[in-house]
Amino acid sequence: MFKHIVVGVDGREGGRDAVALARLLVAVGGRLTLAYVVARDAQAHRGSSGAPEASDGGRAEALLDTVRGETGVEAHLRWHGSASVGRGLHELCGVVGADLLVVGSSRRGPLGRVLIGDDTRAALNGAPCAMAIAPSNYSQQPGMTREIGVGYDGSPESEHALSVARTLAIAWAAKLSALEAVSLPSGASNRTRHTVSLPRSWRCTAHRSIC
Numbered sequence: 001m002f003k004h005i006v007v008g009v010d011g012r013e014g015g016r017d018a019v020a021l022a023r024l025l026v027a028v029g030g031r032l033t034l035a036y037v038v039a040r041d042a043q044a045h046r047g048s049s050g051a052p053e054a055s056d057g058g059r060a061e062a063l064l065d066t067v068r069g070e071t072g073v074e075a076h077l078r079w080h081g082s083a084s085v086g087r088g089l090h091e092l093c094g095v096v097g098a099d100l101l102v103v104g105s106s107r108r109g110p111l112g113r114v115l116i117g118d119d120t121r122a123a124l125n126g127a128p129c130a131m132a133i134a135p136s137n138y139s140q141q142p143g144m145t146r147e148i149g150v151g152y153d154g155s156p157e158s159e160h161a162l163s164v165a166r167t168l169a170i171a172w173a174a175k176l177s178a179l180e181a182v183s184l185p186s187g188a189s190n191r192t193r194h195t196v197s198l199p200r201s202w203r204c205t206a207h208r209s210i211c
Helices: 013-025 054-071 085-096 118-124 156-172
Strands: 002-008 026-039 076-082 100-104 130-134 147-151 175-182 205-210
Touching: 002 013, 002 085, 013 026, 013 054, 013 100, 013 130, 026 054, 026 085, 054 076, 076 085, 085 100, 085 118, 130 156, 147 156, 156 175
Parallel strands: 002 026, 002 100, 026 076, 100 130, 147 175, 175 205
Antiparallel strands: none
16 A cells, blocks of 8 residues: 555545545555645736735635545645646655555546546656546445556556556455557557556456557
């Protein structure tokens, strides 16, 4: 499990889904930090320096305190001003020394699916630590994890991610899938599957999504 988890929240259900997942992933005695990013470019009112104003901080703290109260989680609260939500979460993870960042998925699409929205996609790119995405509506049925998907490309980072996911899959009696997305030249079939090469000791479903 993880010692310090940063959870990205924004007052919507995706943030509550992320909190529910983070509670299961934090180690005994570990620390949770609920984080809200004030995107500078999205603010209509800002100081002469372009930094978030004091009123932004007050609204952010109120939102974070509301989420903490609604979820009943023991957590520290942090807000941060940044050019984008993804960059702000990365900066916060670096400041607090987090070993996992948890965010919610997009609410668009079928019930229970993990869909990547713009903020989630931005948080994925260049994250300074491990990252987990909570399925849609996970807060309504926490612990009901039937399958864990892991991005795998043979790198040391993906090997570590696969190791952590395998531990969780065993603990939760869940299916483990290793996934790799690659691009094909134009004109090639764009919906095929190929086997991903994994160590022989791994017993899991492995396929490569080509798009």
